[in-house]
Amino acid sequence: MAAASMAGMSSVEIEAPAKLNLSLGVVARREDGFHEIDSLMVAVTLSDTLVVRDRQEAAGSQASPFQLRVRFGGRLATAEGAALARDVPDDDRNLAVRAAKALAAAAGLDRGLEIDLVKRIPSQAGLGGGSSDAAAVLIAANQVWGLQWSLQALVEIAATLGSDIPWFLTGGAGIATGRGEQIEPVEGLPVWPVVIAVPAEGLSTAAVYGGCVPEPAELGRSHTLARVMAAGGFSEALDLMHNTLQAAAVAASPTVERLLQAMRDAGASRPLVTGSGSGCFAFTRTDEEAESLAKKLSAEGWPGVFPGHTAPLSRAWASDSA
Numbered sequence: 001m002a003a004a005s006m007a008g009m010s011s012v013e014i015e016a017p018a019k020l021n022l023s024l025g026v027v028a029r030r031e032d033g034f035h036e037i038d039s040l041m042v043a044v045t046l047s048d049t050l051v052v053r054d055r056q057e058a059a060g061s062q063a064s065p066f067q068l069r070v071r072f073g074g075r076l077a078t079a080e081g082a083a084l085a086r087d088v089p090d091d092d093r094n095l096a097v098r099a100a101k102a103l104a105a106a107a108g109l110d111r112g113l114e115i116d117l118v119k120r121i122p123s124q125a126g127l128g129g130g131s132s133d134a135a136a137v138l139i140a141a142n143q144v145w146g147l148q149w150s151l152q153a154l155v156e157i158a159a160t161l162g163s164d165i166p167w168f169l170t171g172g173a174g175i176a177t178g179r180g181e182q183i184e185p186v187e188g189l190p191v192w193p194v195v196i197a198v199p200a201e202g203l204s205t206a207a208v209y210g211g212c213v214p215e216p217a218e219l220g221r222s223h224t225l226a227r228v229m230a231a232g233g234f235s236e237a238l239d240l241m242h243n244t245l246q247a248a249a250v251a252a253s254p255t256v257e258r259l260l261q262a263m264r265d266a267g268a269s270r271p272l273v274t275g276s277g278s279g280c281f282a283f284t285r286t287d288e289e290a291e292s293l294a295k296k297l298s299a300e301g302w303p304g305v306f307p308g309h310t311a312p313l314s315r316a317w318a319s320d321s322a
Contacts, residue, residue, distance in 0.1 A: 010053065016121075019164070025215055025242065026212050026218070036177070037177065037178075038177055038222050045308035048118060052140035103138055113144065127279050138169065166183055172311055193309055195293045196305075197263060210248075246277075256277050
């Protein structure tokens with residue numbers, strides 16, 4: 001692929017949304033160590049914010065050309081939510097930095113980035129915050145460096161970094177199959193109120209996947225669910241939502257089961273674990289119901305309660321600044 005023209009923007013501010021798995025069928029274990037999945041995922045209004053700037057170190061500088069600064073915002077910046085401000089490295093372990101370095105290497109660029117990240121999405125919660133940040137950096141760096149690469153070119157890089165990252169490049173709703181890298185965008189899903197709740201305890205994705213029992217019959221559920229949602233069938237859609245990983249997440253963390261029960265007791269219909277947990281979610285019919293559910297859970301002392309909506313996105317995530 002051609003190198004950048006360098007006629008890019010001086011900086012780009014971009015939102016990186018969390019995701020929910022409305023259905024997550026783990027249908028088989030693969031020989032390469034991954035799992036075959038069938039998952040309908042949607043973006044939600046809970047998001048991180050990144051500001052990305054071009055960086056070119058002077059010759060001979062010992063400083064890394066990729067600088068990431070992290071601070072916590074929203075619920076994670078409060079005393080109540082401090083337990084959720086966890087495990088966000090500011091070095092090469094962070095997927096956002098790895099994404100930037102991968103794109104620079106693929107483009108043959110001797111340049112770097114300054115990345116300011118405001119973290120509002122809890123980690124180790126099945127919400128995909130790290131993957132979303134990485135996708136956002138790919139989009140922003142593509143603009144800052146003036147690359148003008150296609151979405152497909154960015155997806156190819158994303159697939160080398162993590163299974164969820166390609167999904168975040170496709171928009172606000174899509175069905176993921178294979179190990180998660182095969183994405184089919186979905187149109188026409190309604191915007192529904194939702195409450196996301198996250199306990200203080202996080203969960204390891206690898207550990208939860210390792211404890212799950214594949215369900216081959218789940219193959220195809222996501223397409224059925226998407227059709228029902230597009231038709232406006234709220235109750236029917238709730239009945240179709242399912243997560244193969246939920247049993248393994250509950251086994252790994254009794255706190256997750258307590259949270260699910262607390263959501264039921266507060267009036268939630270069919271709360272579910274998202275991804276590998278520990279985050280859970282429940283849809284409501286109205287904003288008022290969502291606010292009521294959120295207030296009840298917060299009053300019980302759950303540290304991470306986030307009322308919001310599903311958020312269909314265009315691919316034009318970024319807004320540039322001079």
